[in-house]
């Protein structure tokens with residue numbers, strides 16, 4: 243039996259469970275890279291820039307031109323999309339931003355630092371102050387051919403995509419998305435189509451979790467749904483979900499009620515329980531387990547606020563680890579909270595907040611873990627570790 247004091251906080255527990263989880267394999271992908279995880283390093287196929295290029299629209303000069311008092315003849319043009327022309331012996335060539343600078347060109351002066359005449363230019367005093375190399379981007383100054391642009395395990399952003407295109411990457415090794423199933427439990431839980439009785443409630447956990455996970459291209463949601471509080475039905479549902487998934491996320495039935503079968507069911511299907519109970523609020527009864535082949539089984543508490551907060555705080559990092567991301571432990575901003583210090587309790591707290599116009603967090607007035615109204619009004623939650631002060635910036639987890 244794993245005791246509640248096994249871990250001091252969420253990150254310890256995450257680290258222990260993450261060590262038992264599989265990493266999904268890689269595949270060659272030729273499109274839709276953004277939001278996926280790199281499986282192999284991306285190398286530069288050529289220097290960046292590929293040649294010495296002009297950083298400005300202007301004129302290509304030799305250093306000797308800067309001392310020349312008479313006007314300089316404009317002999318030719320270095321245009322974008324063309325090999326560079328020869329540098330004339332005495333005159334200059336007009337050059338455009340991004341065009342290759344001619345060999346023997348020492349610097350580029352901006353158009354606005356010249357007085358342009360008919361087929362000739364004069365240099366202004368500020369043009370004459372340019373040092374050698376001015377306004378030239380040197381070949382390979384960003385990166386040289388063969389160097390690593392991105393390491394494996396990186397989540398590909400739209401910005402990273404730009405660099406991958408620049409280096410000609412068409413087929414790329416990516417980790418497959420983590421196949422994830424959500425199973426909600428509880429005899430009182432019904433789907434949206436059912437006419438509800440007072441003793442029933444709609445399955446909000448299914449949709450909060452599917453929406454949260456569905457934001458990520460590195461997660462592949464599998465058919466998910468609801469299971470009654472029946473031990474055999476739960477064993478069957480979990481067994482079949484594990485056949486087609488890398489991770490199964492359950493909600494409800496994880497605390498101490500007579501019908502809270504999830505801990506037994508997880509063990510029955512061969513799950514090794516790493517934690518059952520953590521010093522956190524909400525989410526104290528949370529259960530984390532791994533199968534012998536590294537699949538994740540996470541039992542979230544049924545309370546809707548607790549379920550989604552812990553899906554964000556605990557489940558997403560574990561799925562990120564399985565997806566191959568090297569930065570899988572949550573990296574979130576720390577922001578100022580406009581609130582008075584809550585009473586000290588020996589639990590690591592996660593409190594719903596919304597952001598005000600100054601970008602500070604304000605606590606949402608919540609009636610507790612079943613309050614879906616305050617949950618819906620929140621932008622995310624802040625984290626208050628045991629004994630910490632709310633006057634210092636707190637980590638903010640956005641939805």
Ligand SMILES: Nc1nc2c(c(=O)[nH]1)N[C@H]1C(S)=C(S)[C@@H](COP(=O)(O)OP(=O)(O)OC[C@H]3O[C@@H](n4cnc5c(N)ncnc54)[C@H](O)[C@@H]3O)O[C@H]1N2
Pocket residue numbers: 426427428430431443444445446447448493494495496497498499502524525526527542543544545546548611612
């Ligand atoms: N004796 C104790 N009782 C409880 C403890 C405890 O430590 N000792 N912990 C409390 C805490 S904290 C939580 S959180 C809950 C978690 O309990 P379960 O995970 O067993 O969840 P359930 O009892 O099944 O449900 C709790 C609550 O959430 C509603 N629910 C469940 N599933 C859904 C769903 N899919 N969509 C919307 N709402 C759902 C359910 O109806 C209950 O109201 O245990 C405390 N008790």
Ligand code: MOO
Pocket residue numbers: 522523524525526527543545547548611
């Ligand atoms: O996880 Mo519970 O929601 O602390 O009440």
